[in-house]
Amino acid sequence: MTVLETIVHNSTSEHKGTVIWMHGLGADGHDFESLAPMMDSPHTRFVFPHAPIRPVTMNGGMRMRSWYDIRNLVSGPYNDRESLEEVEESHTLLLELIESEQQNGIPFKQIILAGFSQGGAMSLYTGCRFPYQLAGIMVLSSYLLFPDAHKTESHPSNIQTPILFCHGSYDPMVDIIQAGKKSYDFLVEEGRTCEWHEYPMGHEVCMPEVREISRWISECIP
Incomplete structure (x- = not known):
């Protein structure tokens, strides 16, 4: 059985909660480690998993860390441009990580x-389908x-789970609108509790966003 390799930043005080933070296409678990x-x-443990290495069609079949194959960036998010089979594979691996934290x-x-x-797409996919309430979902x-499929496969346990959306106004990769x-x-x-924040940036993360993330995490895991 495949098990995701992870980078772990342990809590600096009594461990009360965990953030499992997934990177983007072609990156790895070190990408957000510095945050x-x-x-x-201080009571939160951060786990940064490495995605599996697989060919990515939109990048000419080049092998890289990817949670799932993406065929192109032309179609909108509601078209069949992602590999459902590979999304499901990553979903199963993330379930194992969540359950490992619970067992600890x-x-x-x-x-x-x-x-x-x-990684944000996977956090939504897994979080909305998870059969027990989570502390939060960050996108x-x-x-x-x-x-x-979300309409029929999402689980009611997480309908009230807070969801944080942050996005760059000038994102050339994942269109903000x-x-x-x-x-x-x-x-x-759907009746979910969502926050929306946008920033004058591209496909990246900025310091005002980092401060918002910090505030939100401390509220979800007090």
């Missing part, structure tokens, strides 16, 4: 799923995968 010390959450004494309701770009420069805001609106219409 952990910036979070005002952290309740599901004290676990946040977070991610950037592809950075990302979007909702397979909205039609057609991907980010449309996904946010879709989930709000």
Whole structure:
């Protein structure tokens, strides 16, 4: 059985909660590791998994760390441009990570799923389907995968779980309107508790956003 390799930043005080933070396409678990010390959450453990290495069609079949294959960036987020099979494979691996934290004494309701770009899409996909309430779902420069399937596959346990959306106004990779805001609106219409924040940047993370993330994490895992 495949097990995700991880980078871990342990809590500096009594461990009360965990953030599982997924990177974007072509990056790895080190990508957001430097942000952990910036979070005002000394009781929180941060786990940064490495995605599996696989060919990515839109990059000419080049092998790289990827949570799932993306065929192109032309179609909108509601078209079949992602590999459902590989999304499901990554979903299963993330479930194992969540359950590992629970087995180590952290309740599901004290676990946040977070991610950037592809990683954010996976945090939404897994978080909305998870059968027990989580502390929060964080979606950075990302979007909702397979909205039609989401309607029938999402689990009511996380309908009230806080969801944080952050997106760059000038994102050339994941369009803020057609991907980010449309996904946010879709989930709000479902009755979910969502926050939306946008920043004058591209497909990246900025310091005002980092401060907002820190505030939100400390509220979700007090």
